[in-house]
Structures are given as C-alpha cells and as structure tokens.
Amino acid sequence: MTIPVLQRETWRESLRSLKVATWLGWQIESNWTEPFLFAVYSIAKPVAGAMILVVMYLVVSGGQTNNPLFPYIYLGNAFYIYVGSVLMGISWAVIDDREHYGVLKYIYVSPIHVYFYLLGRGVARTLTGTIAVIITLTFGMLVFKLPVNLLTMNHALFWPVFLIGLAGLALIGILLAGLTLITARHNYFMGEAVAGALYLLCGAVFPLDVLPKSLQYIGLGLPMTYWLEGLRRALIGTSASPLLAPFSNETILIILLGSTLLVGAISLGFYRWCERRAKEKGLIDMQTMY
Amino acid sequence: MNHACAIKTENLGRVYQIKRKRGESGPTTLVALEDVNLAVRHGELFGLLGPNGAGKTTLIKILTTLLTPTSGHAFVDGIDVVENPQEVRRRINMVSGGETCGYGLLTVEENLWMFTQFYGLDSKTARERIQSMLEVVGLADRAKTKSYHLSTGMKQKMNFARGFLNDPQILFLDEPTLGLDVQTSRILRDFVKRWVRERPGKTILLTTHYMAEADELCDRVAIIDQGKILACDTPANLKRRLQGASIFKLQTTPLETLDHFGRLPGVSQFVGHRRNGHTELNFILEDENALVKVLDAVQAKGGHLLSLEKREPTLEDVFIHLVGRGLSDETGD
Numbered sequence: 001m002t003i004p005v006l007q008r009e010t011w012r013e014s015l016r017s018l019k020v021a022t023w024l025g026w027q028i029e030s031n032w033t034e035p036f037l038f039a040v041y042s043i044a045k046p047v048a049g050a051m052i053l054v055v056m057y058l059v060v061s062g063g064q065t066n067n068p069l070f071p072y073i074y075l076g077n078a079f080y081i082y083v084g085s086v087l088m089g090i091s092w093a094v095i096d097d098r099e100h101y102g103v104l105k106y107i108y109v110s111p112i113h114v115y116f117y118l119l120g121r122g123v124a125r126t127l128t129g130t131i132a133v134i135i136t137l138t139f140g141m142l143v144f145k146l147p148v149n150l151l152t153m154n155h156a157l158f159w160p161v162f163l164i165g166l167a168g169l170a171l172i173g174i175l176l177a178g179l180t181l182i183t184a185r186h187n188y189f190m191g192e193a194v195a196g197a198l199y200l201l202c203g204a205v206f207p208l209d210v211l212p213k214s215l216q217y218i219g220l221g222l223p224m225t226y227w228l229e230g231l232r233r234a235l236i237g238t239s240a241s242p243l244l245a246p247f248s249n250e251t252i253l254i255i256l257l258g259s260t261l262l263v264g265a266i267s268l269g270f271y272r273w274c275e276r277r278a279k280e281k282g283l284i285d286m287q288t289m290y
Numbered sequence: 291m292n293h294a295c296a297i298k299t300e301n302l303g304r305v306y307q308i309k310r311k312r313g314e315s316g317p318t319t320l321v322a323l324e325d326v327n328l329a330v331r332h333g334e335l336f337g338l339l340g341p342n343g344a345g346k347t348t349l350i351k352i353l354t355t356l357l358t359p360t361s362g363h364a365f366v367d368g369i370d371v372v373e374n375p376q377e378v379r380r381r382i383n384m385v386s387g388g389e390t391c392g393y394g395l396l397t398v399e400e401n402l403w404m405f406t407q408f409y410g411l412d413s414k415t416a417r418e419r420i421q422s423m424l425e426v427v428g429l430a431d432r433a434k435t436k437s438y439h440l441s442t443g444m445k446q447k448m449n450f451a452r453g454f455l456n457d458p459q460i461l462f463l464d465e466p467t468l469g470l471d472v473q474t475s476r477i478l479r480d481f482v483k484r485w486v487r488e489r490p491g492k493t494i495l496l497t498t499h500y501m502a503e504a505d506e507l508c509d510r511v512a513i514i515d516q517g518k519i520l521a522c523d524t525p526a527n528l529k530r531r532l533q534g535a536s537i538f539k540l541q542t543t544p545l546e547t548l549d550h551f552g553r554l555p556g557v558s559q560f561v562g563h564r565r566n567g568h569t570e571l572n573f574i575l576e577d578e579n580a581l582v583k584v585l586d587a588v589q590a591k592g593g594h595l596l597s598l599e600k601r602e603p604t605l606e607d608v609f610i611h612l613v614g615r616g617l618s619d620e621t622g623d
Binding site for chain 1: 306307351354355356357358376379380382383384386389390391392393394395396400404405407408409410452456
C-alpha cells in the first residue's frame, strides 16, 4: 500500500502549497499600504490602463460607440487585464522570493509542490484583476452602453471559456517562472514582453485579420485568441473577426481546450527543465543584486 | 530512521563552470568538492570544519537538494538526493547563518507560521513550536512585529528559529552563528547541543569555521579544505594527533619577513600574521628544543619577544598541521 499512501501525501502537500501560497500572495499584495489605498490602486491602475485605448478609439471615431469594433476593443481590453495580472503574479513570485525576500531556497528545501505554490502566489493578483475586470465591464455597460446583458448572455459558453482561459494564462505564467529561475533579475522584462506580444497577436484590440498573414498564423496558434473570441461571443453574441467567424462556438471551445492542454504540457515540462538547469548551475539561491 | 547512516556521500564531486569574457585568462572550472566520502550516523552532531571557500556550503546545498553534484552520490536517510529530492525534503531543514531573509511585510510569527504550514503542522503544534523557538532566540516579545522592523541580528535569529520548526530528522546548520554577537552565539550553541541530546536519533550536520564551535558541539568533525576531506574523527582524537608536538604562540615587535620561520629545523608547521603593532607567530614544533632556534631567528630579524605561550592543541592546530595554514587564512599566507 506504499503507492496510495505516497499519493495521498503528495496531494496533501500540493493542497497545502496552494493554500499557504495563496495566503502569502494575498499578504504581499495587500499589506504594503492602507486598505483604502490598496483598493484604489488595485482597481484604478488596470481600469485606467484599459480606458486609455477606449478614449483613443473614441477620439479617432468621433465618439461612435455603435460600431461593432467598439465592444470588440472594450471587451478585449477589459479581459486583457487578466493577462498581466496572472502572468506577472505567477512569474514574479520567483524573483520576489529569490531576490527580494531571499527565501526561495528555504521554500525549495521544504516539501512544497512548486507548481501549486506558484499557482497560489498568482491567486491574489488574479483576484484583484477580477475586481478590475468587473468594474471595467460595469463602467462600459453604464457609460458606453456596452451591449452586455448578464441575464441573456451565453453562460454555457462563458464559464468554460473563462475558466479554461485563466488556466491557460496560469500555465504560461509557470513557463515564465521557469525562465525566471534560470535567468537574472532583469527577466521581468520578459513577462512584459510576452504580455505585449500576446496583446498584439491574440486579437485583444483589433481582429487578427488586420495582421500580416504570418502573424495571423501565430495568433491562431495561441489559446488566448480563442479565449477572447469565446468571451466576446458569450457576452455580446458576436465577434468582429471575419477570420474566426467560420468557427462555431463549440469549435472555439474545443480549440481553446486543446491549445491550453498543449501549452500546459509545454509549460510544466519547460519548468521542470529550468529547475533541473537551475540546480545544475546553482541558481536556486542566486542573488544578482541588480 | 531506516538506514545505517543519516548522511552518506560516495565520491561526491562538484565542479563549477566559470564564465570568462573573451580574452580573459584564468581557469574555466572551479573544483568545489572532490571525491568526498562521508558517513554521518543517526543521532550525531557532526561538524564540517574548514575555511571560507573550502566547499562546506556546496556540500550542504547538495545534501539539501538545492544543487546537483557533478559526480558521485549523496544520500540523506538512505534516500538519493538527486533521484528523490521530495522524499529528502520531508525529513530535513536547513539554516544558513548570516542571512536576513524573510517576508518583510509579514510579522515574525506569520513568517514562521507560513513555514510550519509548508511542513503540514497542525495549528496547535505550530503555535507551540513558534512560541517555544521565539523564546529560545529571544524574540518572544517581537512575535507581532513586522520583520522589516527587525535588526539584522533579529532577522538572523528568526531564520534560526525557522530551521527547527518542523522538528526535522536531519538538520543542516551552515555557519549558524555567523555575524551574531557572542552572547547570542552562546545561547544558540547551547540550544543546538540540547536539541540533539534530547532527541535521540536526530542528526545535525554543522558547518563552521569557528574551531571552538566545532570543538564544543560536535561528536565528530571532518576537516575540509579545497573540496577535500582531510581528516574525520572525534575532536579529542583529532587533537591527539598532535600529542607529543609542542605548540607555541609568540608575539613579537613587527617583523618584516616571516617566510624563513617555516624552514627552521624542528619546526613542523608555522603560521604567522602581522597584527596591529605586533607580529603573531604560531608554531607546531617537533619538540621544545626547537624553540631556541625560533627565538634566535626572531632576534636575528631584529625583533623583540613580547609574549610567549605554550598551548594545548586545538582543532585549529590540527588544521594547520594538515593544511599548513590557519582556518582564517583565505590565501594561506
């Protein structure tokens, strides 16, 4: 009966890692200032970021919000808040623990399960990101008459797409965390670079159709493309992307699931490889002092 | 406790690659450990004594699964540290001295609580252990203080307390008293001694370059230098190797050159230092008669004797005898 006992222990350790890391992430995210300032910062920053593009659109279009492109841009921007939050929340944990707090080696010496630990560290930022997304959407519905109806929206499509997409983002976060483990502190540029590239390639602000053919293929290979497409279809029933229009909702969901599983396998394998390299090169407790 | 040895290494080696810029000369590899064979028994407080850069921390990093060896094998409680690191981590903990790590935004208690949870302690046990360890390190009144308000020494104490929270089967202490004041070091040393004595079967591997610490605490000591184990025995047996030898410490007025002292007849080993305003000469002599030649040589160099002391052998003398330089001499001069 050794194997079942070990498996039970592994699961217990995984859940513990997730729970404690979630608690830790929340303490780090929320403890740096007064609760009021924390709330203002957590909400105002991403909302302001999303609004910049909306304002630009309104200026260029002369204030037209009835163009189908407007809800496309607005929803893409609103949900893109998650990309930065989840990716950075997870990958930044490695830099934070190793360089800032100097505890990564002690965490690694304890019986944690590193994937669950990293996911837990990302939960806090995902939660603050969720609040920002809800506020951005509410603001859009009230001020810009965004055609989203919470009662008639396609819940059966929205929730699976939403959750699978978040899982995909978390898995890409683990990939970035692996990269961070084997590189120096300046690797935080990598997170921003990846978030920026995804912004361009997954149809967050404009349909893939406007990209050159080669970039369209890259965009079609990214789970985030189908995530945003699925979310738009679920919330407003339509999309402004002719390239994705032939795909049914079910097809979008299946492609999203398949590409997320693929990205997941690559990310977890890549993290293990990075971890092995880090142990070979003595990087687990590296402090670059940059 | 399933295996004969708590810690075992077989021909363990670790070579670091050194990155050099184009055109820069020098070696491209650094041998940190070479063919290290150790067997630490359950219940032992085992010391690894050596100067900075001897390979002590590298060995601890391998044994705690943070670093992979480049050759050989290492086992903790019979488990291969490379093959099954997670199983090793369930049995161990580690404290590195001189470190001020910790989440500054968390209180001392929260920092420690977090680690108890990683080890799966229930709340009651966790609270009791945290309280008990905070009392040991003198931080009980700081439990609710955010750790960024702590002094460097207090952070080190918090880190020390963290290492004992899970009551590990095997504990690695890497220079645990480094940078701490004398009184605190004494308290922690007493606690370490008590901890291992009161818990039969628990094992501690302690690295230090303080010979008194190794002498006072350890059941057995391995002397390590440049990645190689030079000797391994009880402190008493190691010192017995110098039985019959005469050990003298001389202080003289400042002397220009010291090299020739090591070549005097009857001098087995010699280490000299220029201190503030005087020169300190440490000799291991084959017999006391050689002292006359030493004193003549001091006089010949224009020096005057300020003090002369005959000592019992210490572990530092054993180290000098084995290596030809002192523990505090990084370069050996």
